[in-house]
Amino acid sequence: MRVFLASLVGLLAMTSTFADSLARFSSVDIYIDSAEPIAAWQLEFAATSGVIHVVGVENGESGVFGDAPYYDREAVEQGRADRIVVADYSLADVSALPHGRVRVATLHLMVSGDDQPTFGTRLIVATTHDGNRIDAEISLEFSDGSK
């Protein structure tokens, strides 16, 4: 996947002088803001306008959730993930679980078309270590790759 992304980035760099209608790559950081320690979370992400495809999913900033969250790998690899559901959980001790504004995942996108896409995300569930639902907020930060 890293080779694939690197190749795509290189291709983008070579064609940067062409029109914006070419596919371009960007990333979206997804954050969950919770006053309580998060043990499990699940979200849905999709574009509300424009054409995007998820080409990669990266782990968040907390090491308690393992190397990579759960998502539909087959759909991403086949290039048909125009939306995605991402989730993860941790059995770590409550003292090790993250809280506050936590980046839980980074989505790597391939954006097509001239229009700048807009995105929507929905927090399906977030729970504490004992399964209690958390009233958390979800937000995202878009990066167009120029940074």
Added chain:
Amino acid sequence: MKQEKHESDDLPEALIARLKTADEPSPIITARVDREISNLAGKQFSSRPDKRRAAPVWFAVAATMVLAVFLIQSFERTDTGTAELYSDVDGSGQIDIADVMALARRSDRVATDAALAAFAMRVVSLKNDGDAS
């Protein structure tokens, strides 16, 4: 110093006898002789009570019983875990990653790591229209 030299071709009889013994040809073990020796040895050992065979029988029976009990318990755990996979384990009204975690947190660990991973993959599958309900 005066050196005395013994010049005699006559060796002691005892030494001669020992040398003759050393010169005798070695006995040849033919296949027939080998079979005879093997048969004799087999007869001798078969006449002894084989105490080693008594212990393994009881040991094998006991080991089989322990294995059977273990397998039965394993199947019972698997059946329970399988029934709870892909279900609303925490009773929240929807099937999501919290159900996977609830199953993983059970002290009796009815589901294997592979089963939990499969459950989680099903929860996030786009074929489930997002929330796997």
